[in-house]
Amino acid sequence: MAVTTGTPSDTQETAAPPEPRRQKRSAANVWLGVVAWVVGIAFFFPVLWMVLTSFKQETDAYTPTPKIIFEPTLEQYEGVFAAGVGPYLVNSVIATVFSTLFVLLLGIPAAFAVSLRPVKKTQDVLFFFISTKMLPVVAVIVPIYVVVNQIGMLDNIWTLVVLYTGMNLPIAVWMLRSFFLEVPGELLEQASIDGAPLWRTLREIVLPIISPGIFATALICVIFAWNEFFFAVNLTAANAGTMPVFLVGFITSEGLYWAQLSAAATMAALPVVIAGWVAQNKLVQGLSFGAVK
Amino acid sequence: MAEVVFDKASRIYTPGAKPAVDGLDLTVADGDLVVLVGPSGSGKSTALRMLAGLEPIDAGSVRIDGRDVVDVPSKDRDIAMVFQNYALYPSKTVAENMAFPLKMRGMDKEERAQRVRQAADMLGLTEYLDRKPKALSGGQRQRVAMGRAIVREPQVFLMDEPLSNLDAKMRVQTRAQIAEMQNRLAVSTVYVTHDQVEAMTMGDKVAVLADGKLQQYATPPELYDRPINAFVAGFIGSPAMNLLDLPRSSSGVTLGGVEIPLPRDISDAAGSRDKLTVGIRPEDWVLESNDADASSVIKAVVDVVEELGSESYLYAHLAEDTGTTIVVRGPGRVGVRFGDPIAVRPNPEALHVFDAETGQRLP
Secondary structure, three states: OHHHHHHHHHHHHHHOOOOOOOOOOOHHHHHHHHHHHHHHHHHHHHHHHHHHHHOOOHHHHOOOOOOOOOOOOOHHHHHHHHOOOHHHHHHHHHHHHHHHHHHHHHHHHHHHHHHHOOOOOHHHHHHHHHHOOOOOHHHHHHHHHHHHHHOOOOOOHHHHHHHHHHHHHHHHHHHHHHHHOOOOHHHHHHHHHHOOOHHHHHHHHHHHHHHHHHHHHHHHHHHHHHHOOHHHHHHOOOOOOOHHHHHHHHHHHHOOOHHHHHHHHHHHHHHHHHHHHHHHHHHHHHHOHHHOO | OOOEEEEEEEEOOOOOOOOOEEEEEEEEOOOOEEEEEOOOOOOHHHHHHHHHOOOOOOEEEEEEOOEEOOOOOHHHOOEEEEOOOOOOOOOOOHHHHHHHHHHHOOOOHHHHHHHHHHHHHHHOOHHHOOOOHHHOOHHHHHHHHHHHHHHOOOOEEEEEOOOOOOOHHHHHHHHHHHHHHHHHHOOEEEEEEOOHHHHHHHOOEEEEEEOOEEEEEEOHHHHHHOOOEHHHHHHOOOOOOEEEEEEEOOOEEEEOOEEEEOOHHHHHHHOOOOEEEEEEOHHHEEEEOOOOOOOOOEEEEEEEEEEOOOEEEEEEEEOOOOOOEEEEEEEOOOOOOOOOEEEEEEOHHHOEEEEOOOOEEEO
16 A cells, blocks of 8 residues: 555656756656656555545446546445445554554663663574565464464454564564664763663653654654555454455455445555555654754 | 772683783772773773672672672662763663663652753753754764763763764863863762873873773873873874884983983883884984994984974984984974974973883883
């Protein structure tokens, strides 16, 4: 999702001449601009079409010649709500928000430790973190299923919260570590001479410096948790299903109703797009951290 | 107000390896500004960090005002430090930066604000109190770091190359400011620099370090006039002293085919050594006329002339022995150019003579 929505604005930046306008642009530049636009549109068009379709009547959505001009309606969205998307949305929000909070709560101290207070085995610890991402999820789903079943946590949203926390934690620690490494060591030494206890140093001095990095990390966690499908579809049923699970069920049951399906898909994509849009500035700051200092 | 004592203090990074600071013995008298100077890797910063509590003291001890601080954490040593990069907290304003150490000690808000105002007044920072460090120039940031050190009213100031991030003009200006402030507050200060000009101009006493060992600890004039070994002789002074390995002759040494007589006490101390390291400062050469008697002057050919206005420095190689180069101070309008011959004679009163093997001063 993030890729598709990011492309058009990137393309604009490439294609639009910077102000003040340079005297002459070479032919190669113009061609590059055209190619960028074409690629951008090719990526973005299906998504745009999906959003457009979601505002159509079913009859307009399924015509042999695609209709560009049509009377927009919210009927499809009402239909999706009527089909019971509500609890799925709530589940997705719970799973995403809580897992992201837990990741930050556990990941920030961990990243602080491995970056600013390294010990002999820090490298091994870092490798252990990342190694947990090497095993394919499919390979662990059976044991996880058995365990979750045994402790009676199947179809429970907190199961997903725990799994998503575990899933995102290694990535978050690695990401946060790179931001922590940018914090000048002298600042910590100054703080220790000034007599600031560790938690105060962290809260008042280090965290404000790396807040763009924390934002970026949180956004990545939100996106991964929101889009996660495999655990959700295997470990949940009617009670704890999330948006991706709802969407798949919807395709099977309402597969012929393009407009309504588009509305459901748009709803599933929207929160992540909004989160990305809100965090845009912070994100760019976070990802280009080294340049700021 | 405190005396700082390094008592055979050592820092050993890896057991068995050469210590970064090797048995440092140094006493900073109460209210003095002592400069630790040396090339990079000499252990000067490590010594300062040991005093600050940022590096452990592996052997020996460090005492502040008579109290052994080996096991005392930084915050309880009653010191304030100014770092090379100033280490200002970027998310805090100037006022908050300066007040932070006071806040951490639980001082009440009123007194904090008053002390910050006072320090800001003194440093000309009053109008910047609400700014973030990002919005300040290098010189202003440096002053904020100083201010944060002052408000603590510590027993000792520690400064780790506080001027090296400033441009040349600011550096000279700030150098004088720091010296003046230190005199006024009369707080014992340990100042680390690699710049021997800073060391000579600021220090009440200067400690020259090399390879983790203290070479000489003395007042600036003493360092300049009586360097204890060839390293100190070459390190202090700019341009550096000419250090020449010369063979003995009957009454002195020979340079470029010319015999340079040595004073009696030196030649006695030199004993039967057949080679000596002789140091001659650039200003201790006398420029002679080119027609002077060849047996009493040394002939050289100029490679580079540096005209500084009030004086000039001639870099030349000897006519007899082209591998030997010397630096000679001349008058402001010296009137020689690249390739010109010159004739020089060392001032026999001002020779520094060292053992060619150990580098130790003779006598």
